[in-house]
Amino acid sequence: MATKFDSTSQMMRQAIYALALGIGAAYIFFGWGIVLQIVLAVITAITVESVFLKIRKMPITSAIGDGSAVLTAVLLAISIPSIAPWWVAVVGVSFAIIFGKQLYGGLGNNPFNPAMLGYAFLLISYPLQMTTWAGDFISFAQALDVVFNLSPADALSGATRLDEVKTQLSLGGVISELTLHSTAQAWVNMGFLLGGLYLLARRVIFWQIPAAFLSGIVITAFLLSFGDSEHYLPAQNHLMLGGTMLGAFFIATDPVTASTTPKGRLIYGFLLGMLIVIIRTFGNYPDGIAFAVLLMNITVPLIDYYTQPKVFGK
């Protein structure tokens, strides 16, 4: 049990490795776009972080080496559409690193999840680019073309299942007549689920947040669809659509910005899951993970304070 991890960098690396399965699934179904986005994001992250560390007169190599900037970049790159133009990733990652992390004092001092802050910023600023998703497998050449030549992505695009369901419902459709399933998204979610289980097994993350997060989603979605099964998405579809598993195991578990007490993690995760379903159902944006995470980040100090474990002899 003693010394589980040699360094914080090792934990970050574990998290990056664990993302591989989900990224692999995304690659299989949606092609080269995601690879390009990750490369772009990582290069941006390292550059911006180095510049800022230089300005702050901090040692560059050891801080870059901690892997947190790379992890932020990868998380953001998988969250944005794989056919988004190149500047989306660049702007988003820069914002995440500068305003999400460095301005607060660097790793460990930021109250908000940097990747989600970057994502929310992008979604609000560039809603069109941020909601145009790849519909099918994209070859390397196609990906280069659409990301760098800024050729219209319409030919390749398709709405996400969550988006589609939402639009249909608002147009008066009923659940029983809609396609709720998406094989591609289910596989991507499975990939992230497996990666997450690996992190759990390695004890990089603890079980409380993912478990509470998923129960929050299931219970809220169940209650809604129990009341009106024709207008609310069933729980099992919530689990396998959008960024649910990525959120549960990789984003909500960001240790810096999540609750840190065992009980607090349960509360944090559960409320997060609840908020996501509520935002997905009643909000204007198709997926609600980023906003839910940012909202819950604010509550962390309060949750932590009131959920301190019992101390010996007190």
Add this chain to the structure above:
Amino acid sequence: MFKKLRSPASQLGGIVIANPCPVDNVEIIQAPLPDKVVLPLQQRMGDEVIPCVKVGDKVLTGQVIAQAQDAFCVSIHASISGTVVAIDAQTIPHQSRLKSKCITIKSDGKDEWVEHKGYADFLHELPQTLVDYIQQSGIVGLGGAGFPTHAKFNTIKPCHTLIINATECEPGIMCDDALMRHYACEVIRGVEILLYISGANQAIIAIEDDKQKAYQSLLTLTHNDKINIVQIPTKYTSGAEKLLIRSLLDVEIPANKFAVDEGIICQNIATTKAISDAVIKGKPLISRIVTVTGDGVAQPNNFEVRLGASFAHIVALARPDSHPHNNRMGGIMMGIDVKTLEVPICKVSNCIFINHTKAKVNIQECIRCGQCNQVCPVGLLPQQLYWYAKSENTDKAMDYNLDSCIECRCCDVVCPSHIPLTQYFSFAKALHRQKTQGQQKVDIARERFEFREYRLERNKTERTKMMARKKEELKQKMANDKTQKSKIAQAMARVKQEKNGNKI
């Protein structure tokens, strides 16, 4: 009667640390008599004891050279026979690295003992006589803290349970293991003496489950129904007094209380042997068993050595190599680094670690990963405490129960960022003490000032009141005077009238 505890230890925090330097054959090697010994006069508590010998005096082994004068001190004895050559400040193995007053005795090589006789028939003595005798024999807790043994018996609360801590507080230390194997008889006798003195209903000897030989040797010699021998999981911090009490008796002693307040007395296993030697044979505490270990010595083992001999004296017996070393007294977790080996072995020196100097590790930022609160044996949140300790926000740190931290360093060990958390916590504790003391002073000063203001104000109002009263009185008097005057006038008028009448 003999139970092996189920392992609730996983819920209790703490960490399993592999023995950094396992030894196949744990034994006790008698160290040769040192040429000189240095015996510090400062003890864990109380003032320095005052020497009762002078420079130049001849002393015998076991002779009292400084007499205990207050309740928390014990007497100090010459650990060899010879001549007192100095009474001055010497470097001692202490965290402060300050010098402290010591008596230095040069050996005459004869090791002649002073006449000694104990209370072999201790059951016929009054317990208090034995407690005083233990104090006179210079016995303190040999586990590492050095709390005066007799002081635990001088409490009002009757004792119901005696706990003998044989857990060898940290990995790598093996002096208690060796002691139990070689001196099982004395150990059991010591426990019986303690049972008699304390009047406890039961004694529990707690041994870690990796010390099977020691366990067996005690088991075969125990024929007393009151003595239970219990094996506990080998896990770091399970030997800490309050945590041990929790795992044995399921009683939690609060941070501001002691075990004796709950009627529980804890003694270290080596202390019981010392008590047995003192009470049965009349031999005061003049030697102890010290483990010398670490990757810097070729033959790590236990050495029975006279108190006051230098660290170097026994380290040499363990054959150190020539690399640069980091020397540490006590365990790898809670011990203290000593710069030089020319410091005397004290009653609390249970272990000397000679390790190769290691490269410094890179300290990273805290990411609140929570590995630390998983291992904290008292259930704290080191990641939160660190945040507040770092920003010197001690009030908030106290809200997170900073005062409950036992500074076991479990969190330091598991921290992936290698943050020396415990250092931050002891710093924050000191800062908090300073602040509260400062605050107390400020409060007192303010109260005084406010009282002075109040007093001046009170005097003033009293004065005005008094003046008003006096004025009133005067007025009254004047009024009275007026009536008086009018009476006089009337009288005068009467006299006049009479006079006039007379004239007529």
